Amino acid sequence: MSETELVRLDREGPIGVITVNNPPVNALSPGVPEGIIACLREGEADPAIAAMVLIGAGRSFIAGADIRQFGKGRPRPPLGQRVYDVLDAAAKPVVAAIHGYALGGGLEIALACHYRIAVPSAKVGLPEVLIGILPGGGGTQRLPRLIGPKAALDMIVSGRHVPAPEARTLGILDEVLPEGADLRAGAIAVATRIAAARPLPRVRDKTDRIAEAAADPGMFDAMRASIARRARNQKAPYNCILAVEAACRLPLDEGLKREQELFAELENSDEARALRYAFFAEREVARLPDLPEGIAPREIRTAAVVGAGTMGGGIAMSFADYGIPVRIIDSTPEALARGMEKIRANYATSVKRGSLKQDEMERRLARIHPVGGYADIADADVVIEAVFEEMDVKKPVFRALDQTMKSGALIFSNTSALDVDQLAAETNRPADVAGTHFFSPANVMKLLEVVRGTKSAPATLITAMALGRKIGKIPAMAGNTDGFVANRSRAPFNSEMVILLEEGCLPEQVDKVMVDFGYPMGPFAVGDLAGLDVGAAGRRRRAAANPNYRTLPIADKLVEMGRFGQKTGAGWYRYEKGDRTPHPDPEVTRIIRETAARMGVPQRSFTDEEILRRLLFSSVNEACRILEEGKAYRASDVDVMWLHGFGFPRYRGGLMFWADQIGVKAVYDQIEAWHQQYGDRWAPSKLLRDLAATGTAFRDAKAAPMV
Numbered sequence: 001m002s003e004t005e006l007v008r009l010d011r012e013g014p015i016g017v018i019t020v021n022n023p024p025v026n027a028l029s030p031g032v033p034e035g036i037i038a039c040l041r042e043g044e045a046d047p048a049i050a051a052m053v054l055i056g057a058g059r060s061f062i063a064g065a066d067i068r069q070f071g072k073g074r075p076r077p078p079l080g081q082r083v084y085d086v087l088d089a090a091a092k093p094v095v096a097a098i099h100g101y102a103l104g105g106g107l108e109i110a111l112a113c114h115y116r117i118a119v120p121s122a123k124v125g126l127p128e129v130l131i132g133i134l135p136g137g138g139g140t141q142r143l144p145r146l147i148g149p150k151a152a153l154d155m156i157v158s159g160r161h162v163p164a165p166e167a168r169t170l171g172i173l174d175e176v177l178p179e180g181a182d183l184r185a186g187a188i189a190v191a192t193r194i195a196a197a198r199p200l201p202r203v204r205d206k207t208d209r210i211a212e213a214a215a216d217p218g219m220f221d222a223m224r225a226s227i228a229r230r231a232r233n234q235k236a237p238y239n240c241i242l243a244v245e246a247a248c249r250l251p252l253d254e255g256l257k258r259e260q261e262l263f264a265e266l267e268n269s270d271e272a273r274a275l276r277y278a279f280f281a282e283r284e285v286a287r288l289p290d291l292p293e294g295i296a297p298r299e300i301r302t303a304a305v306v307g308a309g310t311m312g313g314g315i316a317m318s319f320a321d322y323g324i325p326v327r328i329i330d331s332t333p334e335a336l337a338r339g340m341e342k343i344r345a346n347y348a349t350s351v352k353r354g355s356l357k358q359d360e361m362e363r364r365l366a367r368i369h370p371v372g373g374y375a376d377i378a379d380a381d382v383v384i385e386a387v388f389e390e391m392d393v394k395k396p397v398f399r400a401l402d403q404t405m406k407s408g409a410l411i412f413s414n415t416s417a418l419d420v421d422q423l424a425a426e427t428n429r430p431a432d433v434a435g436t437h438f439f440s441p442a443n444v445m446k447l448l449e450v451v452r453g454t455k456s457a458p459a460t461l462i463t464a465m466a467l468g469r470k471i472g473k474i475p476a477m478a479g480n481t482d483g484f485v486a487n488r489s490r491a492p493f494n495s496e497m498v499i500l501l502e503e504g505c506l507p508e509q510v511d512k513v514m515v516d517f518g519y520p521m522g523p524f525a526v527g528d529l530a531g532l533d534v535g536a537a538g539r540r541r542r543a544a545a546n547p548n549y550r551t552l553p554i555a556d557k558l559v560e561m562g563r564f565g566q567k568t569g570a571g572w573y574r575y576e577k578g579d580r581t582p583h584p585d586p587e588v589t590r591i592i593r594e595t596a597a598r599m600g601v602p603q604r605s606f607t608d609e610e611i612l613r614r615l616l617f618s619s620v621n622e623a624c625r626i627l628e629e630g631k632a633y634r635a636s637d638v639d640v641m642w643l644h645g646f647g648f649p650r651y652r653g654g655l656m657f658w659a660d661q662i663g664v665k666a667v668y669d670q671i672e673a674w675h676q677q678y679g680d681r682w683a684p685s686k687l688l689r690d691l692a693a694t695g696t697a698f699r700d701a702k703a704a705p706m707v
């Protein structure tokens with residue numbers, strides 16, 4: 001058998017072993033389902049073969065359909081002729097032997113087999129909903145028959161990966177091998193054992209678990225109600241529920257038909273296209289096209305953090321959560337103790353919520369070591385500085401780190417806007433310095449901007465990216481520019497939302513528009529959560545550096561009044577004691593109206609669409625400027641940053657993908673119109689003009705080489 005064949009059949013005595021070999025994850029690319037069917041038929045036709053094993057070569061069983069093929073209009077085999085149907089109708093038993101992942105179509109194939117065996121590290125799931133579709137290979141019909149509609153709904157609507165031991169308990173797997181056992185041999189043993197068993201144990205024939213739906217007819221409505229907030233504006237989760245409902249009502253073949261109809265409604269939906277785009281954008285962001293290939297990241301075994309405040313604490317937790325011991329220092333023992341207390345309290349909240357076990361909390365805490373000073377962290381492989389956002393505070397810290405850290409240690413700053421080169425210049429090892437910009441809360445938010453200083457060595461950047469992935473982040477490379485990529489592209493949005501107030505909007509109106517669009521919270525409510533004083537400090541710094549800086553008198557006024565947000569009980573909204581619910585505040589309305597009158601801004605009303613576009617187009621324009629200056633690699637990186645840094649709704653793809661749906665020319669025309677109306681702050685960037693002139697999509701925009 002040739003090594004390049006996607007699927008092959010080997011004979012092990014009376015057992016035929018069908019091996020799928022389509023690296024890296026054995027997706028069901030063209031040729032794979034056909035190959036499985038061909039091997040199956042060959043095995044069935046061969047009287048010397050009594051049973052078969054289906055297994056994946058390389059690191060996984062089958063990770064599902066080939067996502068790149070969706071939306072291309074490829075004809076699919078009709079019901080009855082698909083790989084799932086052929087397996088289901090097989091006359092000889094087939095054992096699915098699972099390692100790595102059995103996801104989507106991969107699990108659906110396993111469900112159409114007669115026995116499922118896995119290694120303990122395997123994971124199974126039906127994650128289709130996460131790319132805007134539903135399991136279209138019988139998963140919505142077979143899984144409820146196998147494990148009951150409730151457990152099936154939970155898996156199909158969440159898309160979560162289920163570890164093998166849990167999958168065994170649920171009844172998805174028939175057997176989990178002991179640690180270290182040989183999967184192929186174990187599966188062959190099972191196949192030998194069940195070779196003669198008749199009738200074949202088929203999921204399609206199981207009816208007992210389906211009956212649970214009759215006993216609890218409200219479960220589907222309850223599921224719909226429970227996802228209403230999370231799944232707003234989306235169709236896939238609801239079609240998933242409808243499909244499972246059909247499984248409980250219809251015979252399997254009719255249920256499969258219904259599944260197909262519900263699948264067809266989704267495949268080319270805006271939601272599915274956006275989610276597919278996001279999936280690939282998240283993988284593309286890891287590619288660093290201008291760095292030499294073959295540089296291995298440095299090994300990071302221990303870490304240190306300077307500054308035990310909001311961010312330092314969260315960063316230390318991020319290390320501890322992923323098994324990396326971390327030492328933490330602060331300028332005073334009191335600040336350090338406060339920081340440790342906060343860390344403990346954060347973990348305790350997770351334990352209280354049930355998302356973390358007490359013993360795991362203790363294990364994580366035991367990895368975080370508060371220590372006295374620089375000498376105590378000197379031998380760490382990496383140190384992240386997270387002290388106050390002031391150059392004059394950070395510079396001495398960098399000098400001290402340079403003097404004390406062992407040679408080869410990497411020195412990173414968590415600054416959110418300051419010049420990384422200036423920090424690097426304080427050291428004698430600028431090649432080992434870069435920015436690692438976490439987002440708040442640092443132990444929760446997935447985005448990590450890796451900021452590239454002029455002198456940062458490729459190995460430093462590659463290590464920062466790899467380290468980010470190791471601690472569960474999605475790292476994205478950013479150039480060294482004020483605010484880097486995420487915050488810089490977001491800054492005009494932050495200004496525009498306050499300028500809208502000057503023109504007649506209210507915070508609650510803007511927030512409603514953005515929540516309806518899909519953000520979990522409106523931007524004013526987020527501002528109150530983050531603290532309005534933080535933004536004010538940045539504005540003061542920028543205004544001092546730039547005489548043309550557009551000030552935001554309303555926001556400044558609130559800060560002047562001590563309305564810093566939730567922490568002071570009032571900001572853009574007012575808050576009841578001990579409650580985080582924002583309440584519109586007539587006092588804020590008064591300040592807005594008075595300020596607008598003083599500024600002489602004519603008042604008018606706004607449509608929701610206009611509000612949305614005012615905020616997002618301003619950022620699209622800035623993102624173009626960032627690409628044009630070579631501060632980001634690609635528009636899709638900006639999208640990844642908005643998805644994971646700012647809670648941009650994933651089913652809209654990201655800022656630039658969303659703008660592409662409107663069309664680059666329409667975006668340009670509107671921006672140019674606002675340029676005429678409002679002046680310089682809306683001047684279209686050169687890249688935007690060029691894209692509009694050539695009809696090039698944002699996602700295809702060529703960025704300048706990164707500097």
Ligand code: 3HC
Nearest residue numbers: 025027063064065066067068103104105127135136137283
């Ligand atoms: N289709 C096409 N390419 C895929 C793929 C898929 N289903 N799954 C992974 N890949 C590609 C990735 O794009 C990546 O390519 P690259 O190296 O060129 O960037 C490569 O495989 C490796 O993937 P990851 O970097 O994500 O590898 P990990 O080890 O981190 O994760 C994984 C592996 C958990 C399998 C993850 O890739 C994943 O979640 N894949 C998608 C799984 C999925 O959604 N399956 C359902 C598909 S829809 C379906 O089956 C429909 C059916 O119901 C009819």
Ligand code: NAI
Nearest residue numbers: 307308309310311312330331335386387388389415416440
């Ligand atoms: P913070 O004020 O909560 O914490 C700063 C900590 O640094 C304090 O505990 C302080 O005692 C300590 N510190 C100050 N000077 C020190 C010194 N010389 N040596 C040792 N420790 C010292 O501030 P926060 O919010 O944690 O910010 C830290 C950094 O993270 C800043 O650069 C900030 O811009 C950045 N950042 C903040 C985000 C946020 O949302 N708060 C988001 C992303 C980045």
